[in-house]
Amino acid sequence: MDWIITTLKDYPELAIFLTLSLGYFIGKFKIGSFSLGTVTSVLLVGVLVGQLDIVISPNVKSVFFLMFLFAVGYSVGPQFFGGLKKDGLPQMLYAAVVCVLCLICPYLIGKIMGYDMGLTAGMLAGSQTISAVIGVASDTINQLGIPADQKAALINKIPVAYAVTYIFGTAGSAWLLASIGPKLLGGNLVEKAKELEIQLGGDAIGDDPSIASAYDRVIYNAYQIAAHSYANNKTVADVENELESKGRRLFIQRIRRGKEIIDASPEFIIKENDVVALGGRREYMMNYVAVNEKEVLDIELLNFPVEVLSVLIVKKEVINKTIADLRHLKYMHGVVVRSLKRSGIQMPILPNTVLQKGDMIELIGIKRDVDQVATHIGYPDRPTNSTDMAFVGLGIVLGGLLGALTIKVGGVPISLSTSGGALISGLFFGWLRGQHPTFGRIPEPALWIMNNVGLNIFIAVVGITAGPSFIVGFQEAGWGLFIAGAAATAIPLILGLLIGRYIFKFHPIITLGCAAGARTTTAALGALQDAVKSKTPALGYTVTYAVGNTLLIIWGVVIILIMS
Incomplete structure (x- = not known):
């Protein structure tokens, strides 16, 4: 054991990967529908590993944090700027209002409870489930004109408050939106969701299965044409039009005539004994009854690339x-x-x-x-393993340079910090990719690495670094911090639902989606969709998520400035 401890101290990179491994493992476990989640698990494991007094260069967490923030901005950039258009403005304004509430409530609660800026910033991060605030607030504290030991003490309190308040921030948000939200918005929201689906054309589900579900698959069957079939002596186009007039959108893709296989064309005339490859949604094919045709197994005919x-x-x-x-x-x-x-x-x-x-x-x-x-x-967007690293690297550098600019207001230095700059740069570069998709591609697996591994390596280093002072900080904060965090979670959400209903007058389902998006709580979106038995809350989620993900991270700078 002594050898393992000594080795981890000599090679702190191994301590980081140990923390990641155990954190991801523990984060998978659920009690009912509740889970600590990967980020909180990694943080707590990091705190435990940090009791070994392992020293890690702060540059490590900075590198991965910048990568994470750029990826966040890149992911939501198109929706963020797209929301500036007329149709998205009400949702963007709503998200901004909710985000302001998410800043004001932790600030006021922190003042009432007598918390310093470290605990208040951590409460903001945990209660609003925005892990990136840990890094942004820490960067901002480092810019303050206070002694280095005081900076270290404040920064080490942030993960303490985050860990204590995150549990209700995640589970409480999902519970409030899925259970209390419907009562605040009135009516049976399962029925409201169905009404919204009808407004969106959902009543056409039975008539148009080709677009009924994102999870349905296309299948192909082969049918032999009989002499008395309605398809006999008709063109492919005529047959397809007749099928569609009966509410079945099916397509003839290939035809066998004797030993010859022919690609279907609209003007091709189908004859008796021809075998046609008919394709479409599974529901269509299941609803199709071949009265005059005989379904056959023609492997050669059906063996074509899709x-x-x-x-x-x-x-x-x-x-x-x-x-x-x-x-x-x-x-x-x-x-x-x-x-x-x-x-x-x-x-x-x-x-x-x-x-x-x-x-x-x-x-x-x-x-x-x-x-x-x-x-x-x-x-x-064809599958590829290649990431445009020139694009990514340039984006992070430009964002960091922007964030490094500092202005003084009343003697207080104010800047976005390199982390805030990386977020803003990610938004712009993500939008740029949407406008000109010939460059700047980041494949989904690579984006996952930047988002998840980037954040969790940062969190692992934070936990390991704060480990020695974590327990002392927790004892000082006490369980009152948990209650304060629960209030900081619940008040903005409840007010947000009422504002969406009475001021913005959104549809109840859209209000729920907007509230979840403004708080960037994907877990709550899943709970909402289960509660209303519909995917429609996602219609209010994306624009507000883009705004929330941006403003809530920037609040990490603001909360320190107003507390100082």
């Missing part, structure tokens, strides 16, 4: 169009919408769901058809 392609929507001709509008465009023949993501969030696939610039839409169909659609609606 492409699943994600496309970044950037073309003006489809922006602000509904999915139903998209489906009726001529070039969509044979291609089906499989899923839609906005800022990484799965959106409901309903006929009147509006497409926005920067959305990632997943298409499925024969390769030539899918490729044709991609050229009309945006930029194909």
Whole structure:
């Protein structure tokens, strides 16, 4: 054991990876629906490892924190700037109001409780579940004109308060929105969600299964045409039109005539004994009853390449169009919408769901058809392992230089700090990628590494560094900090729901989604969707999430300045 401790002290990088491993392992466990989550688990394990008095260079956490913040901004940039347009402005304004409440409440509670800026900043980070505040607030404290030992003491209190208040910040937010939220907004929200789906064209689910669900798959069957089949002696186009007139959007992709296999064309005339490969949504195929045709197993006919392609929507001709509008465009023949993501969030696939610039839409169909659609609606996001590191590196450097600029107001130095600059740069570079998708690509796995591993290495170093003073800090703060944090979580959420209902007059389901987004609590979004049995709360989540993720991180600077 002595050898292990000595080795960890001599090679602190091993202590970081030990903390990550145990933190991620513990973070997987759930008690009912509650989990500590990865970030809190990594922090607590780091505190435990930190009892060994391991010294780690602060530059390590700075590098990974900048990477994390740039990735956060990059992910939400298109929605953040897209929200500035007319349709998104009410949601952006709502998110800004909620975020101001999320700053004011911890500040006032901290003042009432007599907390210093370290505990108050930690309470802000934990109660609002915005881990990045730990780093931003720490950077800001380091810029204050106070003795170094006082800076260290204040910075070490931040993770203490974060750990104590984060538990209710996460679990309490989900509970408040999913259980108390419906009571504050009035009515049966399951029915309200169904009403909203109907407004979005959800009543067409039975008539248009091709866009009913993001999780449905396209399948292909082979049918042999009989002499008395309605398809006999008709063109492919006529047969498809007749199927669609009966509420079945199916496509003939290939035809076998004798030993010859022919790619279908609209003018091709189908004859008796031809075998057609018919494709479409699974619901369509299940609802299709072959009265005059015989389903056959023709492996050779059905063995053709089908492409699943994600496309970044950037073309003006489809922006602000509904999915139903998209489906009726001529070039969509044979291609089906499989899923839609906005800022990484799965959106409901309903006929009147509006497409926005920067959305990632997943298409499925024969390769030539899918490729044709991609050229009309945006930029194909084909799988790749390559990250544009020139783009990423330049973004972080420019953001850091911006954040390093300092101005003095009343003798107090004010700056975004390099971390705040990296966030702002990420927003701009993410938006730039959406405008010009030919460069600046960060594959989803790489973005996950930057987001999750970047944040958790930062948190691991914070925990290890604060370890020796953590227990003392916790004893000083007492359980009153937990209650204070619960109040700082609940008050902005409750006020936010009432403001959404009575001032902004959002639909109740949209209000719930907006409240979850402004607080950047994805766990609460999942709980909401389960509670109302619908994906529709996501419609209010993405724009407000982009605003919340930006403002709440910047509050890490503001809370220190106003407390000082």
